[in-house]
Amino acid sequence: MLGTIIQQVFNALTIGSIYALIALGYTMVYGVLRMINFAHGEMFMLGAYAAFVILTLLIGDIGNAGVVILALVFFAAVIVVGLIGVGVERLAYKPLRHSNRLAPMLSSLGVSLSLVTAVQIVAGPQPIGFPSFFPSTRFDVLGGTVTSVQIGILIAALVLMVALYTLVNRSRAGIIVRAVSESRPTAQLLGINVNLAISLVFFAGPVLGAAGGILYASYYGIMSPTMGAVIGLKAFTAAILGGIGSIPGAMLGAFILAFVEVAGTALLPALTGGLLGTEYRDVLAFAILILVLLVRPAGILGEPVSEESMVYKREF
Amino acid sequence: MVLGPNGAGKTTLLNSISGVARPTSGTILFDGNDITGARPEQVVRMGLAHCPEGRQIFQRLTVEENLVAAHVGRAGKSFEALRSDVFDLFPILKERRNGMASRMSGGQQQMLAIGRALMAEPRLLMLDEPSLGLAPKIVQQIFHIVLDLSKSGISILLVEQNVQLALECGDYAYLLNNGTVRLHGPAQELAEHAAISEHFLGGASETLLHG
Numbered sequence: 001m002l003g004t005i006i007q008q009v010f011n012a013l014t015i016g017s018i019y020a021l022i023a024l025g026y027t028m029v030y031g032v033l034r035m036i037n038f039a040h041g042e043m044f045m046l047g048a049y050a051a052f053v054i055l056t057l058l059i060g061d062i063g064n065a066g067v068v069i070l071a072l073v074f075f076a077a078v079i080v081v082g083l084i085g086v087g088v089e090r091l092a093y094k095p096l097r098h099s100n101r102l103a104p105m106l107s108s109l110g111v112s113l114s115l116v117t118a119v120q121i122v123a124g125p126q127p128i129g130f131p132s133f134f135p136s137t138r139f140d141v142l143g144g145t146v147t148s149v150q151i152g153i154l155i156a157a158l159v160l161m162v163a164l165y166t167l168v169n170r171s172r173a174g175i176i177v178r179a180v181s182e183s184r185p186t187a188q189l190l191g192i193n194v195n196l197a198i199s200l201v202f203f204a205g206p207v208l209g210a211a212g213g214i215l216y217a218s219y220y221g222i223m224s225p226t227m228g229a230v231i232g233l234k235a236f237t238a239a240i241l242g243g244i245g246s247i248p249g250a251m252l253g254a255f256i257l258a259f260v261e262v263a264g265t266a267l268l269p270a271l272t273g274g275l276l277g278t279e280y281r282d283v284l285a286f287a288i289l290i291l292v293l294l295v296r297p298a299g300i301l302g303e304p305v306s307e308e309s310m311v312y313k314r315e316f
Numbered sequence: 317m318v319l320g321p322n323g324a325g326k327t328t329l330l331n332s333i334s335g336v337a338r339p340t341s342g343t344i345l346f347d348g349n350d351i352t353g354a355r356p357e358q359v360v361r362m363g364l365a366h367c368p369e370g371r372q373i374f375q376r377l378t379v380e381e382n383l384v385a386a387h388v389g390r391a392g393k394s395f396e397a398l399r400s401d402v403f404d405l406f407p408i409l410k411e412r413r414n415g416m417a418s419r420m421s422g423g424q425q426q427m428l429a430i431g432r433a434l435m436a437e438p439r440l441l442m443l444d445e446p447s448l449g450l451a452p453k454i455v456q457q458i459f460h461i462v463l464d465l466s467k468s469g470i471s472i473l474l475v476e477q478n479v480q481l482a483l484e485c486g487d488y489a490y491l492l493n494n495g496t497v498r499l500h501g502p503a504q505e506l507a508e509h510a511a512i513s514e515h516f517l518g519g520a521s522e523t524l525l526h527g
């Protein structure tokens with residue numbers, strides 16, 4: 001019993017850290033632009049494809065790449081996707097920045113479809129086997145099985161999140177991003193380079209999302225052009241649950257969602273006498289999304305925005 | 317200095333100068349250069365800082381982070397040098413440098429707003445109603461510092477509804493109402509001018525009481 005629990009906790013932590021990496025992108029973009037970037041799930045997908053392509057180009061035989069090569073490929077792939085993210089913002093969202101608030105979001109839906117279709121045309125619509133970026137050894141922890149892939153994912157995600165946290169809270173770039181998130185008009189008035197702040201967010205978000213994609217594809221050993229759709233929506237759910245716009249909220253929401261999913265999947269068949277099986281895992285996540293939107297749209301750590309404070313902020 | 321009742325167009329005037337609002341007609345000259353329609357970041361880099369109405373401090377940043385955000389590196393002074401100038405001017409900001417800006421009183425936030433504007437090393441500092449909602453004692457303190465700044469060589473463009481106080485401090489004043497200049501002249505002359513009492517002391521005396 002204890003072994004099963006430990007194993008499930010590790011499952012939840014693994015999937016939770018991947019959700020967290022993606023959710024951070026949604027929440028940061030919402031922070032600076034107050035928009036939902038529906039193309040963000042595709043950055044997750046592109047991460048896996050970019051890593052696969054670079055790996056294949058660098059060394060024909062994927063099987064025996066060394067640690068250094070794998071690390072280089074990882075960073076090259078996430079940076080490529082980060083640059084794609086910046087380009088997407090410049091081409092598809094920036095021209096719409098001063099129009100209706102809905103316009104960039106609709107544009108992001110279009111970008112999402114275009115990217116999926118482009119990958120389908122270039123690489124084919126079928127799933128492709130993905131080489132694990134981590135050696136696969138199994139450990140026995142108090143009766144539960146934990147793989148080295150899981151531990152690798154946890155460590156990589158942790159390092160990335162600490163790096164982001166440090167960047168956002170300690171660096172000048174992070175201060176500027178937070179200033180722009182709080183009030184774009186005031187930032188502009190002070191001569192802060194608002195476009196730079198927005199580009200930084202559209203770089204950092206996709207970098208983390210792409211990292212999530214590589215880790216996810218390593219975990220399941222497979223990638224497909226549509227892999228970003230459901231995971232993207234789940235990470236979006238996590239961001240809403242934690243409070244969209246809040247960076248700690250995105251991480252918190254991601255782990256809560258992962259634990260609810262894992263626990264739900266394990267308990268649902270038992271509780272309903274086999275009526276509801278493990279396939280209801282996704283329903284659980286989106287039930288949470290609907291519930292949060294109905295009961296507390298600001299999420300766990302988000303600040304409810306009163307109409308009054310909005311007016312005060314805008315009029316100077 | 318620009319004076320005028322609520323809704324006269326004072327804030328709109330400053331917003332037009334700093335590039336936040338686009339004027340529909342007319343030209344804006346700064347130092348002989350046409351800056352009409354320039355974007356705010358360009359205007360700031362020319363040495364024109366705007367301290368907005370209602371302070372607009374970044375509440376979720378610390379005091380020091382507010383200063384970091386506003387440092388655009390215009391005339392080459394290092395962040396540390398500018399920060400120590402600001403801390404000399406407003407010692408309370410140094411004391412509370414690592415505290416959240418939202419935890420400060422209105423007067424302290426106004427000091428931070430002015431300090432933040434100074435991080436751009438302005439040649440001209442535009443202040444929009446720095447006395448808004450502050451106790452008279454604090455207002456005096458802030459006006460003394462603004463006067464010191466003016467003596468140190470920074471030109472000040474002050475917008476106020478608190479007419480009496482402003483006329484005591486300033487050199488030259490414009491009276492704005494309904495979007496047009498009604499009167500202008502040296503502050504001392506205006507202070508004696510009958511129109512002042514007509515415009516403000518009679519018609520809008522409640523603004524004086526609030527100020």
Ligand SMILES: Nc1ncnc2c1ncn2[C@@H]1O[C@H](COP(=O)(O)OP(=O)(O)O)[C@@H](O)[C@H]1O
Binds near residue numbers: 326
């Ligand atoms: N020159 C102008 N022409 C037309 N409308 C103006 C002009 N100046 C200001 N306004 C309008 O008047 C209103 C009040 O202006 P505002 O600048 O906020 O006044 P104040 O700061 O003096 O209280 C705003 O709605 C603004 O759009």
Ligand SMILES: [Mg+2]
Binds near residue numbers: 326327328369
């Ligand atoms: Mg005003």
